[in-house]
Structure formats: C-alpha cells, structure tokens
Amino acid sequence: xxxxxxxxxALIALAAMPPTASARTSLADLRGPWGGSLDGVxxxxxxxxxxxxxxxxxxxxxxxxxxCSGALIYGxxxxxxxxxxxxxxxxxxxxxxxxxIVRLRLRAxxxxxxxxxxxxxxxxxxxxxxxxxxxx
Numbered sequence: 001x002x003x004x005x006x007x008x009x010a011l012i013a014l015a016a017m018p019p020t021a022s023a024r025t026s027l028a029d030l031r032g033p034w035g036g037s038l039d040g041v042x043x044x045x046x047x048x049x050x051x052x053x054x055x056x057x058x059x060x061x062x063x064x065x066x067x068c069s070g071a072l073i074y075g076x077x078x079x080x081x082x083x084x085x086x087x088x089x090x091x092x093x094x095x096x097x098x099x100x101i102v103r104l105r106l107r108a109x110x111x112x113x114x115x116x117x118x119x120x121x122x123x124x125x126x127x128x129x130x131x132x133x134x135x136x
Contacts (some may be wrong), residue, residue, distance in 0.1 A: 025106050027074065027082060028053040033133040034112045040126035041066065049114065050106070060086060060102070068096035081105045086116065093131060 031053030038045040045064040049072070052058045064074035068091035072084040084102040099120065105113040112130040 010028060025080065027051070027077070029106060030082065030104060030112065032135060034114075034130035035133045036114070036128045036130040038062065038066075038126050038128050040124055047114075047130075049102075049104070049134070050110070058084065062096070066096055067092040070096075072102060075101075 021106065034049045034051070036047060040045045043064065043066070045062050045066050047060065047062045050059045051072070055074040058074065059069065060072055061069035068086035068088050070086060070090065072086055075083040075085055077083070082104045084104070086100045086102045088096045088099070100116050100118045100123070103113075103115045103117075107113060110132055112132070114128040114130050115125065116127070117125045118121040
C-alpha cells in the first residue's frame, strides 16, 4: 500500500512539472527575440534575449533596474538545456554580472526558461520565464 502511495505522489509531482520541449529541440528552435521580467535581482528589470540560432551572434539586453547589454556565446547542449557564456560589454551601472553562464530550456508551451549564474563576483543567480516576441 505504501509503495502505491509513493508511486501516486511521484506521478502527481511529474504531472505538475512544467512541460518541456522534446529532446529533438535544436538551437535553431530558440531563434529570435524573447522577453520577460528578470527575477532574482533587487529591482524590477525587463530583459530581451535574441538567439541567433547559431554559435555566434546571440545577444542579451536588460533595462529598468539594470541597464546593460552584451553577447551570448553558445557553449553546447546538455539534455534539454542550452548553455551560453554571457559577456556583458555595455553597462551603465555596476549591477550587471559581467561574466556568467546562461542556461535556456524551451518548454512545450513555447516559453523559454532562463537561468543565469555568475562565474565570479558577489552576485546571486537570476532567472526568468521568457515569452517569444514578434520580430519587428
């Protein structure tokens, strides 16, 4: 009986998890602009990630609480996550992390999970759920 209860709880937990895109998702599926609000920072901050779909040319920009922009350099894929090195090249304040690792994961509902972790410095990780933006 206990085993059935544990199995039922595990199935409920799996059903509650946000759906992810299939393992066949490619970097090209992330191509285009994505936008949302950045969480894990001390001020409300809007962000836009533009994925080129190739190993070079992807960009990131933040406005609001932190005004900065830079480049995303594709580093590979592990499972459903695409990894980039973020290099901030323009910053109006010292609030930008400078150099960090960005992980992106496309979900089945066509939203993009974003997570940033610093490579150095006294910064907390940040995260967002990004929506696909219209090209324009």
